[in-house]
Amino acid sequence: MAVAEITLVEAVNQALAHEMAANPEVVVFGEDVATNGGVFRATEGFLKRFGPQRVLDTPLAEAVIAGIAVGMAAQGLRPVAEIQFMGFVYPAIDQILNHASRLRNRTRGRLSCPMVLRTPFGAGIHAPEHHSESTEALFAHIPGLRVVVPSSPQRAYGLLLAAIRDPDPVVFLEPTRIYRLVKQEVPDRGEALPLDVCYVLRQGRDITLVSWGAMLHETLEAADRLFQKGISAEVIDVATLKPLDMLTIRESVARTGRCVIVHEAARACGVGAEIAADLAEHSLLHLLAPVRRVTGYDTVMPLPRNERAYLPNADRIVRAATETLEFT
Amino acid sequence: MTGIASASNSTLAASFAVHYHRYLDPDGKPLASLPDIARDYERLRRLYRIMMTVRAFDQRAVNLQRTGQLGTYASCLGQEAIGAALGDAMAQEDVLLPTYRETPALLMRGVAMHEILLYWGGDEKGMDFADNRGDFPICIPIASQVPHAAGVAWSFKQRNEARVAACVLGDGGTSKGDFYEALNLAGAWQLPLLLLIVNNQWAISVPRSAQSGGQTLAQKAIAAGVGCEQVDGNDIVALHHRLALALDRCRKGGGPYLIEALTYRLSDHTTADDASRYRGKEELEQHFTQEPIARLRRYLEAAGEWNQNLEESAQNDCAAAVEAEVERYLETPHPPPGAMFDHLYATLPDSLRWQLREARAKGHGCG
16 A cells, blocks of 8 residues: 655654554653644644643743653653743753753662654754754753754654653754655554664765754755766665664765765854764775764854754765865 | 722632641640541651651751751751651551651651761762652652652652642742642642642741742642641641541542641751751740750650650660661761662663772773
């Protein structure tokens, strides 16, 4: 039987619904997630299907949304909390950093925190101020946490299932720009994809392009254009930013000798800096050119009239890749 | 607190009152007809011995810190009655979410003295309570445990379990957003949550008067639709009675409840603090006359239920119990360097294995 093609946000909905049906311990909550089904419709239909004991509209308060998830998770539930936009997640960071990510450690495993904090993030949808930032590096710095970013409907489905089933806290960042950009067949078979590993989306010989989330679409477009010029680019989807699977990236760079890292977030202290530093430490003798980063600027995220100028595009990636290939 | 003068076309939208409960005066003399707990002398003697143990432990912990054998420690001198009453009134299956000054409640809940010392001595193992697997660990960031308590309480409600989440915080904690957010949610969701504010008048050096313009801290609950009251936090009869009623109400689906226990921090904030920098000797001396242990002793003695012989024998028992636990703490080996990786995740990610190897091999930072 043919599987209908669905969008990334529909894949999020499908994964959540699958796990709620399969595991009565899973509960979802956040602002506008119940009656309204979420402002992006990620939890559309859940209230009717699973009832108010498992699908809850919370008061409008992000710290307590994250904080009750810690309490529920310690009680053996599998809470999936939604923060409406990443721009509003910061009051919840105290709960993630001081509690969710360290409850297991500070009780020597007596209590644990198997929670998921979902939030849409990233630019490109002409949203109001505070709705377009990519601050994944803030979370990637936190020990004891997992930070996961899907790049496609299939990846969103499999990774979100894995995140909910994971025994430790996961921050799951959903790129709004590609929520409805592409459709894929996503069979609803409950098959999770592994966390903590990078995915090689395209194999290549000449250069390694590393990215995650929405920016993979520009990266793949750049790889296409490089291919037209006879250049074979390997494209890696990091997928789990924390903990970071550097072995896959190092192994690729050992073959290609060249690497360009692409992310939408601001440049300084971004996850790209961590990848570049690791390559400098471990892959120096394989490198034929300096590692390059194509990133957002170290500016405040501009309002929509300037967001295209902020975002890396395929042109910038192709140019950086070309310069890396021409380096002697 | 009154509003701007009312116009003739206004009606009363709401009005509120906060009651204060006290049964024993500082001399241990009854002020009103007493609840049943006041005649449960066996229980009161047990609570008296526990408070005495806590005070001995507290003093010993401060001494250990002063002699370099313990890290920073937060004394609970003067507040012993609150945790003792709470711990006794709670059911075993309830969940306690404590701050860092709740030694009496922790002991009542089955946490061992050597575990508390291990925590303050610098080993996470101290929060892996051997005989209490469900309570939360000590919470250091102020009031950040209140949302957890709401989450725990919601879990009980969702499962139709007759259990209560009991969350303790200080007067300073009631200024925090986490407290307000969780209190508000608890009212909206009618959670089986007991919030116990230990108002010891000081948040390090900042007095209660600088913390809030409200007449009471309890009344913050009113804005959230949560029932509340004040209790004399040095009167264990009042505390036990009122806490038991509140827990019962929460357990039976009556929604959340907040009790503000009025006490006084007779100690420094922690061993790293010097309270003489910000408060006078006279104030301190005056509050020593209100303290809870002497009050209960006077009450029991007046009832013929306590005497000097019992006192001396109890003092000896407490000292011996504390010393045995201190010995156990001092004999506990330090954790090996690799221990910091043991419970970072359920399973250590492959990408961190090299750091674990380095920690084990070198015993200091990686790279």
